[in-house]
Each structure stands twice: as structure tokens, then as C-alpha cells.
Amino acid sequence: MKLEYAVVFERTPNNYAAYAPDVPGCGSTGRTLEDAQTNIREALAFHIEGLLERDEPFPDARTSLADAMKRHLKVLAECGEIPSPTDATVGMIELRIEYPQALARQ
Numbered sequence: 064m065k066l067e068y069a070v071v072f073e074r075t076p077n078n079y080a081a082y083a084p085d086v087p088g089c090g091s092t093g094r095t096l097e098d099a100q101t102n103i104r105e106a107l108a109f110h111i112e113g114l115l116e117r118d119e120p121f122p123d124a125r126t127s128l129a130d131a132m133k134r135h136l137k138v139l140a141e142c143g144e145i146p147s148p149t150d151a152t153v154g155m156i157e158l159r160i161e162y163p164q165a166l167a168r169q
Contacts, residue, residue, distance in 0.1 A: 068083040068124045069126045069128050070083045071084065072099055072100070072103075079098070082103070085123065086122050090103070091106040
């Protein structure tokens with residue numbers, strides 16, 4: 064089964080942070096953008112596999128890249144933060160999940 068999630072990557076003073084808006088509670092960090100990309104891919108796979116092992120539903124990938132960025136900027140604005148245009152970017156993370164429960168849902 065192949066899943067693709069929109070992910071927001073944000074540069075912070077000391078590293079990069081990443082999260083997928085469609086997967087609440089799943090985020091990661093990395094020293095570099097490449098590290099954050101690798102780490103969020105692993106975190107998402109671990110999160111989804113855990114849900115499948117417990118036979119719990121996993122979140123649909125619904126958010127587009129544009130919507131992910133809009134949501135991110137809206138949350139920052141609500142917190143009173145004004146992000147630099149270069150502080151955040153979005154990307155798609157593709158996962159391949161090979162659990163029997165996932166294959167049955169295709």
C-alpha cells in the first residue's frame with residue numbers, strides 16, 4: 064500500500080522540525096532539512112504501522128501542499144508569530160506500508 068502525506072518543514076533556530084497535518088501527534092526534527100525528511104518518513108511509517116497492528120484506522124492523506132502551508136501560516140499568525148518566507152516549506156512524503164491489514168484496505 065502506498066500513502067502520500069503532505070508535510071510541513073520549518074527551520075528553527077537550532078534545527079528543522081517536520082509534521083504531517085493529516086497525522087495528528089506525529090512529528091520529528093533533524094539537524095538538517097535532509098535529516099528532518101528522513102526522520103519524519105520514519106516517524107510516519109512507525110505511527111501508521113502501530114495503528115495497523117492495533118487494528119485502528121489510520122488517517123487519510125487529504126491535505127494538499129498548498130493547504131498544508133496555508134494552515135501552517137494561519138497557526139503561526141494566531142500565535143502572533145510572523146514567519147520569514149524562507150522558514151517553512153512543504154513536501155510530499157511517500158510511504159510504502161506492507162502490513163496485511165493495509166493491503167486489505169486497498
